[in-house]
Amino acid sequence: MRTRFRSIFISDVHLGTSSARADELAFFLKRVTCDHLYLVGDIIDMWWLRHRWKWPASHSTVVRRLLKLASKGVNITYIPGNHDDAARPYAGIEFGGVRVELAARHETADGRAFVVCHGDHYDLVVSTRPWLGMLGSAGYEALLRVNRAWNAGRRVLGLPYHSLSRSVKMRVKQACTYVSRYEEVLLAEAQRSGCDGVICGHIHKAELRRIGAITYANCGDWVESCTALVEHDDGRLELLDGLDFNASWRSLETSGAVPSEDPDPWTAPIPSLPFPIAIPMPAPSRPSPSAPERAPAAACSS
Ligand SMILES: [Mn+2]
Secondary structure (H helix, E strand, O other): OOEEOOEEEEOOOOEOOOOOOHHHHHHHHHOEEOOEEEEOOOOEOHHHHHHOOOOOHHHHHHHHHHHHHHHOOOEEEEOOOOOOHHHHHHOOOEEOOEEEOOOEEEEOOOOOEEEEOOOHHHHHHHOOOOHHHHOOOHHHHHHHHHHHHHHHHHHHOOOOOOOHHHHHHHHOHHHHHHHHHHHHHHHHHHHHOOOOEEEEOOOOOOEEEEEOOEEEEEOOOOOOOOEEEEEOOOOOEEEEEHHHHHHHHHHHHHHOOOOOOOOOOOOOOOOOOOOOOOOOOOOOOOOOOOOOOOOOHHHHOO
16 A cells, blocks of 8 residues: 655655665655656765765665666656766666656646756856855765754654754855755746746755746755655645655554555565475485495505
8 A cells, every 4th residue: 555646756865874864765665656756866875975885774775665666667767966976977778667867857747847857057056155065075964963963862852853954054044045046046947948847956955836937846855854746646746744754654554544564575584494404315325335445645646
């Protein structure tokens, strides 16, 4: 049993960093289905992987569940971002049902056209000193690390999750002007290309807003806020809080209202084998007592 959408857009997962909320995303991916799934960049953080390899099992689970959706007929479009730019040369190629594109054009069920792109190309247009160059840098990683410690403390006290890094970021005035400039530039881009809107990621700030005739949608991220942009069957777009979505699924499953998912066949514990394993073995052939003894090797050398 899965929640159905027409399309799902996810960005900025940053697999390969300890900040990726891969457990939550894996849980989410197992409970949704759709016709179109767009991975809107920065899915795998190749920048970070170059420095420090961090790949817990949950990160593989995310990749596997994506491939599983592809095998079930979901059209997956992967638009690499700046952190997974190493995948950009593969644009136009399909791997395991996942099509790589630099940007895409998505038409909603109600006939609106959207430009789908990661959005990092507009960094330079937006600012001469791109504040978001920090994303992926040690500074941002440190902020996320503080955020994890902060939330571990809150969990102990029984308090809900609160993104410290997000509130710090949003208080920085420079960041605020950056975000609004970024949105403006992408809106202008959508208008210029004759589309009804733009769907992007990159700045880790989920948004769904209509400005004039143009819609600006940002998928957010799965390192802090865990958000996904979804399109319903009637073409209506909605910003989904992944943590809320997962929480309602968890309560349905624990209450027994829906059958709880089987454990992943790949991650489920391997059943123990009966030991000793009963494999029929041929009887060992023994030399007959009449056979002559082989001469010792030393005797041959003379
Ligand atoms: Mn990015």
